Amino acid sequence: MDQTQIDTLRGKPVAAFHHLIDGKAVPASDGDTMNVVSPIDGQVLTTVAAGTAEDMNAAIASARAAFEDRRWAGQAPAARKKVLLKWADLIEANALELTVLGVRDNGTEIGMALKAEPGSAAATIRYYAEALDKIYGEIAPTPGDILGMIHKEPVGVVGAIIPWNFPLMIGAWKLGPALAMGNSVVLKPSETASLSLLRMAELALEAGLPPGVLNVVTGEGRVVGETLGLSMDVDVLVFTGSGATGRRLMEYAARSNMKRVYLELGGKSPNIVFADAPNLDEAAKVTAAGIFRNSGQVCVAGSRLLVEAPIHDEFVAAVTKAADAMRVGDPLKVETQIGAVNSETQLQANLGFVETAVSEGGQIVTGGARILQDTGGYYMAPTIVTGVTQKATLAQKEVFGPVLGVTPFATEKEAVALANSTVYGLAGAAWTANLGRAHRMVKSVRTGVMHINTYGGADGTVPLGGVGQSGNGSDKSLHAIDKYVNLKTAWIKL
Ligand code: TXE
16 A cells, blocks of 8 residues: 555545436435535535435336336346456456545545455455356256246346445445345445445446446435335345344335345454463454444444453453554545544444443443544544443443443353344354354354364355344345346246
């Protein structure tokens, strides 16, 4: 990463963005716009269209028309592959521009953003592009003079609603398999992170994706998101975000056409450290990174540290040292390790969680406060709270901020019971040199993703999904494709 190049890009004014509907940049039907406030300094960066229900319906109609006339689904798989591969190349070629635009919008530190955003989006789109002509139907072993065939068909119009923490990466997790399978998509990015996604969608058109196959509508969730959720013309809804919104999407589906709904929701992921962990220093550093990078705004963040009692004090001291050494600040400086919190609202929510934790008996070991207020931006010190009981709010509710709660345990059985004591089940980790225990933890901790002696793993070849109230269905890997196809049985009399 070259700081001079980054500084040049950050100095550029950002023109107003419109929706992308039917291959064209379109303002809101009533001309309304929303300010985009940069979390770096609290200043207005530009505007996006404040979408109306009418705008969303126009986008859905465009996607429906594109699907019905088969302008994309009807192309040969090799042709679709070529377009998607070109799109991935364009994302890579414009990676720094996309990253700086995205960071100015959402505040993620640039080192992480460059890899996790365009880097991962390009890899994801390429992965599904390469897969698309290797996925086809089956001939069933049906008896006698009748042949049973199973076709895999695109579902139709996919509605995708995504959050602000990693718009390109999470957007690509939905767009890659949906478009590879021949669907049309209407995507609604978050109010507080639309810009880089809109730019990435423009690149899809440049790569040759036919107009109408991918539409992006910006605006309030309660307006355009709700219209998408309630539409009779949307066949599948895919979502990453909060449990409250996920629940609403299920209601919308029930109240409209019973569209399929796939949710990737929050987590309260346990990071369990046993006294026999192979390298406690390494575990401490990875633990700190596993909760504090991107200011804790990571769905799989290891936000609950469960430590075996005899090493509690020593390990907390090591994690505190690692946390205090992380550089918080301007996310567009290459040396920054923790950027800005996405919005003032989120920052206030984070501080509220810390206050509650203290009122419930927790002790702040480090952090706990807003910092760098003179920048006008939204920054929070990495925060560690000890003495968090199993029933405490900090042990039960997702903060989505740089706040780590610590709880000691005495036995493996207790560790598992604590780990499984929330409504969530997204990710978790266990640190141990005992092979049998490692396998037992993978089996007994109720999550979609489990790490042993590490935290995080970004490869697209494995699924990411949760159990319990962390969601259903998975993003990533070939398994994600199932969400975007219908199985159709054909009986042929021979
Ligand atoms: O989420 P929302 P927000 C959690 C995290 C965070 C909290 C709130 O705890 O603090 O959620 O974040 C759209 N119909 N996570 O407010 O509201 C909205 O416009 C249709 C965890 O950003 O769920 C945005 O595009 N759509 C999570 C998207 O939903 C609606 C990542 C997500 O916003 C809608 C994000 C409605 N009625 C938040 N209301 C993770 N674990 O990865 C909102 N939206």
